[in-house]
Amino acid sequence: MKVETFLFGNVEVNPDLVIEFPQGLVNFENSRRFMLIHETDVGSNPVSFTLQSLDEPTVAFQIIEPAALGFTYELGLNDAETSLLKLASPEDVVVTLILFKQENSNATAGLGANLRAPLIINTKTRLGLQKLLTQLRPNVVLSNLSSAAS
Numbered sequence: 001m002k003v004e005t006f007l008f009g010n011v012e013v014n015p016d017l018v019i020e021f022p023q024g025l026v027n028f029e030n031s032r033r034f035m036l037i038h039e040t041d042v043g044s045n046p047v048s049f050t051l052q053s054l055d056e057p058t059v060a061f062q063i064i065e066p067a068a069l070g071f072t073y074e075l076g077l078n079d080a081e082t083s084l085l086k087l088a089s090p091e092d093v094v095v096t097l098i099l100f101k102q103e104n105s106n107a108t109a110g111l112g113a114n115l116r117a118p119l120i121i122n123t124k125t126r127l128g129l130q131k132l133l134t135q136l137r138p139n140v141v142l143s144n145l146s147s148a149a150s
Contacts (some may be wrong), residue, residue, distance in 0.1 A: 084127065084129055
């Protein structure tokens with residue numbers, strides 16, 4: 001199927017690769033069907049992807065795996081979340097974070113990642129959910145530290 005998008009124009013979408021978020025995303029509850037888009041350069045692995053809504057052409061998010069930022073999540077899913085994802089094995093899950101533009105008073109901008117609302121995607125069923133963390137207490141493992149603590 002073809003979909004018109006704001007960022008990428010008219011794109012061909014393989015229906016077998018559509019990722020569905022049955023509950024939508026926070027503040028974007030009407031966007032439930034998405035596709036992943038990334039630019040490919042020869043010899044490079046994409047670090048971030050665009051999660052493009054198929055329901056609303058102007059809705060797209062840059063997402064990234066936490067490992068690309070130097071850490072991993074250990075998140076527990078309740079029975080309702082496991083059922084929604086139709087999850088049979090933990091190995092079928094990927095966790096991603098939505099990136100956002102940070103603005104501060106020094107007029108400098110950077111990118112931040114929404115650590116409190118990771119996206120959990122079952123790669124087998126192509127179902128996803130946004131897990132809202134009321135307290136940021138996941139087990140976060142840091143890697144790629146530039147210097148040892150003394």
